[in-house]
Amino acid sequence: MNYSQAFLKNFLGSSPDWYKLTIVGFLVLNPILFFYISPFIAGWALVAEFILTLAMALKCYPLQPGGLLAIEAIMIGMTHPEHVKEEIMANFEVILLLMFMVAGIYFMKQLLLFIFTKLLLNIRSKLVLSLSFTLSAAFLSAFLDALTVVAVIISVVMGFYGVYHKVASGKQFDDSNDINDDKYIGNRKGTLEGFRAFLRSLMMHASVGTALGGVMTMVGEPQNLIIAEQAKWGFSEFFFRMTPVTIPILICGVLTCFIVEKFHLFGYGAKLPRKVWGVLAKFDRNRQLKMNNQERIKLVMQALVGIWLVIGLAFHLAAVGLIGLSVIILCTSACGITNEHSIGKAFQESLPFTALLVVFFSVVAVIVDQHLFAPIISLVLSASEDIQLMLFYAFNGVLSAISDNVFVATVYINEAKAALTQNIISPHQFELIAVAINTGTNLPSVATPNGQAAFLFLLTSSLAPLIRLSYGRMVYMALPYTIVLSLVGLFAVEFLLPAMTNLLAEFGLITPI
Numbered sequence: 001m002n003y004s005q006a007f008l009k010n011f012l013g014s015s016p017d018w019y020k021l022t023i024v025g026f027l028v029l030n031p032i033l034f035f036y037i038s039p040f041i042a043g044w045a046l047v048a049e050f051i052l053t054l055a056m057a058l059k060c061y062p063l064q065p066g067g068l069l070a071i072e073a074i075m076i077g078m079t080h081p082e083h084v085k086e087e088i089m090a091n092f093e094v095i096l097l098l099m100f101m102v103a104g105i106y107f108m109k110q111l112l113l114f115i116f117t118k119l120l121l122n123i124r125s126k127l128v129l130s131l132s133f134t135l136s137a138a139f140l141s142a143f144l145d146a147l148t149v150v151a152v153i154i155s156v157v158m159g160f161y162g163v164y165h166k167v168a169s170g171k172q173f174d175d176s177n178d179i180n181d182d183k184y185i186g187n188r189k190g191t192l193e194g195f196r197a198f199l200r201s202l203m204m205h206a207s208v209g210t211a212l213g214g215v216m217t218m219v220g221e222p223q224n225l226i227i228a229e230q231a232k233w234g235f236s237e238f239f240f241r242m243t244p245v246t247i248p249i250l251i252c253g254v255l256t257c258f259i260v261e262k263f264h265l266f267g268y269g270a271k272l273p274r275k276v277w278g279v280l281a282k283f284d285r286n287r288q289l290k291m292n293n294q295e296r297i298k299l300v301m302q303a304l305v306g307i308w309l310v311i312g313l314a315f316h317l318a319a320v321g322l323i324g325l326s327v328i329i330l331c332t333s334a335c336g337i338t339n340e341h342s343i344g345k346a347f348q349e350s351l352p353f354t355a356l357l358v359v360f361f362s363v364v365a366v367i368v369d370q371h372l373f374a375p376i377i378s379l380v381l382s383a384s385e386d387i388q389l390m391l392f393y394a395f396n397g398v399l400s401a402i403s404d405n406v407f408v409a410t411v412y413i414n415e416a417k418a419a420l421t422q423n424i425i426s427p428h429q430f431e432l433i434a435v436a437i438n439t440g441t442n443l444p445s446v447a448t449p450n451g452q453a454a455f456l457f458l459l460t461s462s463l464a465p466l467i468r469l470s471y472g473r474m475v476y477m478a479l480p481y482t483i484v485l486s487l488v489g490l491f492a493v494e495f496l497l498p499a500m501t502n503l504l505a506e507f508g509l510i511t512p513i
Contacts, residue, residue, distance in 0.1 A: 013060070015059050015060040016059060019056060019060060023065045023069075026045075026049045027068060027069070027072055030072060030073070030076070034077075039078065039370050040370055040371070042078065042370070043367065043370035046078065047363065047403065050066050050070075050363050051448075051450060053065040053069070054066075054449060054450050054456070054459070055471040055472065056471070057470075058464065058465050061352065062460065063355050066359045067359045069363075070363060073362065073363075074362065078366045078370060079366045079370075080365075083365040083368070084358075084361060086365075087361040087362075087368075088361050090410075091357075093222070093319050093320060093321060094147075094357065094406070094453065095321070095354055096321020097145060097148065097324060098147070098350045098351075098353060098354040099347070099350060099351065099354055100321045100324035100327075101147075101148050101320055101321060101324030101327070102147075102148075102324070102349060103324065103346035104309075104323075104324040104325070104328045105152050105324075107302075107327070107331035107332060107346060108152075108155075108309075108331060109155045109156075109158075110298060111302035111303055111306065112159070113155075113160075114287075116156040116159075116160075117159075117160075117283070120272070121277070126198070126269070126270075126271045126272065127258065130201065130202065130268075131258065131261075133202050133205045133206045133209065134205045134206065134208065134212070134254060134257045136206075136209070137149055137150075137153065137207070137208075137209030137210050138212040138213030139213055140210075141209065141210040141211075141212075141213035141214040141220055142213040142214070142219075142220050143219060143220075143313065144219075144310070145220075145221075145222075145313070146210035146211070146213075146221060146453075147453050148324075149210050149454070150206070150207060150210060150455075151350075153202075153203065154203075154349075154457075154458065154461050157202065157203060158462070158463050158466075160199065161195070161199060161463070161466055161467065163279065164276050164280070167279045168188040168191070168279075191275050191276060194271075194273045194276075195272070195273055195276045197267070197270035198270045198271060198272050198276075199467045200270075200468070200473070200477070201261070201267065201268045201269070203469065204474070204477045205257055205268075207455055208253065208446055208478065208481045209253075210452075210454050211442055211443065211445070211446050211452065211454075212249065212250050212253045212485075215245075215246055215438065215439055215443060216242055216243075216246045216250075217235065217238060218233065218234075218235055218238040219235075219313075219316065221405070221406070221452075223409035223410065223441055223442075226409060227409060227413050227434050227438050230413045230416075231413075231431060231434045236509075237510055237511060240504055240510050241434075241435055241501070242435060242438065242439065244497045244500035244501065245435065245489055245492040245497060246439070248491075248492050249439075249443060252484050252485070252488045253484065253485060255484075256484045259480075260480050265480065266477055266479060266480050267477045268477070298334070301330075301331070305327055305330045308326070308330070309327055328343075352460070353456075353461075356460060357456075360404065364403070368411075373399060373411055377411070377412065380395055381416075381419055381424065385425070388425075389432055389433065389493050389494060389497065389498075390436075390490065392412065392416075393436040393437075393440040393490055393494075394440070394490065396408055396409070396436070396444075397489075400440070400445035401444055401445050401447040401450075401451045402448065402451075403451075404450070405442065405445045405452055406441075406453075408441050409438065412437045412441075413434060413437050416433045416437065431501070432497060432498060435493070435497060435501075436497070439489050439492075439493060440493075443485040443489045444482065446481055446482055447475065447486075448478075449471055449474050449475075455474070459471060459474060
């Protein structure tokens with residue numbers, strides 16, 4: 001092996017050679033595009049390249065290839081370190097959330113596994129279970145952050161998977177086990193694949209559920225707060241302003257869940273294998289027999305911390321990340337976890353994704369500096385009022401599917417507010433546009449994992465490779481939801497929103513202009 005072969009072997013580790021050469025090709029191509037052809041084209045090329053690194057997340061974690069592309073973009077002048085820092089600081093609450101809230105959920109997994117095991121064992125119908133996961137995720141996401149809800153469900157599903165994998169590997173419930181190692185599974189491989197399909201469908205239903213609930217309230221998604229602030233809406237005003245779109249969307253989303261499960265479409269419909277149900281039932285009985293007063297107190301304390309978590313988030317008593325830090329402190333103190341290495345394990349899931357999100361903000365800085373969305377914004381604002389709502393919704397949806405919906409919403413609401421200040425649009429039109437921007441960034445963005453932080457977190461989590469949930473499979477399984485939510489949302493924005501807004505104002509549910 002010569003030095004060039006050795007370097008290629010080390011570069012990006014065990015990734016396929018064609019992928020390594022593709023990344024190198026991108027690194028060579030980008031400066032040529034930027035300096036000799038067009039910075040605008042180079043910017044869009046970088047966005048496309050970064051999306052490819054996300055699509056290959058199961059072959060190579062996107063932090064390394066995406067990070068190399070971002071570093072090069074800064075070095076050749078596509079953006080500047082100070083602008084990257086500004087983007088990071090503007091989204092610092094999201095970073096705090098990832099650092100501390102996801103780790104906080106880790107220390108509540110004993111309680112979560114206990115509750116959801118009971119749910120899984122008692123609801124035998126996969127259809128009812130799927131609807132329960134979708135509606136529960138939607139309800140929680142209306143008051144909590146969607147990423148927090150996904151982190152909770154990931155923790156639960158990891159617990160289920162770990163229990164069965166341990167038994168399938170010939171070990172006892174209390175034994176240690178490497179869930180990434182399938183070499184001892186043997187003839188249980190078919191059952192394990194069925195279990196993976198079952199867990200994949202539950203995770204996707206729950207993830208879409210977070211979008212259905214997150215769009216409804218000003219605390220559901222980070223961009224909702226930004227839009228509410230620009231429009232000067234309170235909690236109830238925001239909720240009622242969105243209802244002409246969000247209520248039809250929720251109904252159609254639940255119907256979609258029912259149809260794909262009932263008719264086994266798009267990878268849904270897989271049932272919990274009987275052998276797995278037996279293992280989980282045995283695990284539950286075994287745990288209850290062995291549970292002493294110390295373990296019961298731990299569950300009670302985790303439940304009390306869970307109540308604090310819901311109250312703290314619902315009433316915004318502090319930044320989400322700081323509430324997460326309080327959960328870590330309270331749970332570890334009450335449950336006797338005081339070893340540094342034991343605490344450190346909680347951060348293994350969240351910190352790599354936090355680093356990836358910072359790289360993503362570098363790409364967002366490039367989008368801003370190279371004015372990649374400027375032509376689209378100018379086109380929408382120059383259109384007549386009759387089709388403005390439809391255009392705002394459609395373009396926000398498309399751009400959110402390939403970029404970050406928080407960024408897209410921020411750019412568009414700021415431009416709409418500037419147009420209002422300059423008397424280009426009326427105050428009434430601005431408020432309708434604000435609804436179109438909020439629903440446009442929240443609903444069609446389920447099409448791809450990079451559209452929403454919660455979806456991206458699921459894709460890059462340690463659970464995704466275990467249940468074989470790749471980028472392509474996520475896009476495929478989200479497709480029925482993408483089609484239904486996008487089209488129903490577009491119809492509601494164009495035909496229901498103006499008339500229903502006037503009706504809500506007449507009933508006194510919203511403040512009329």
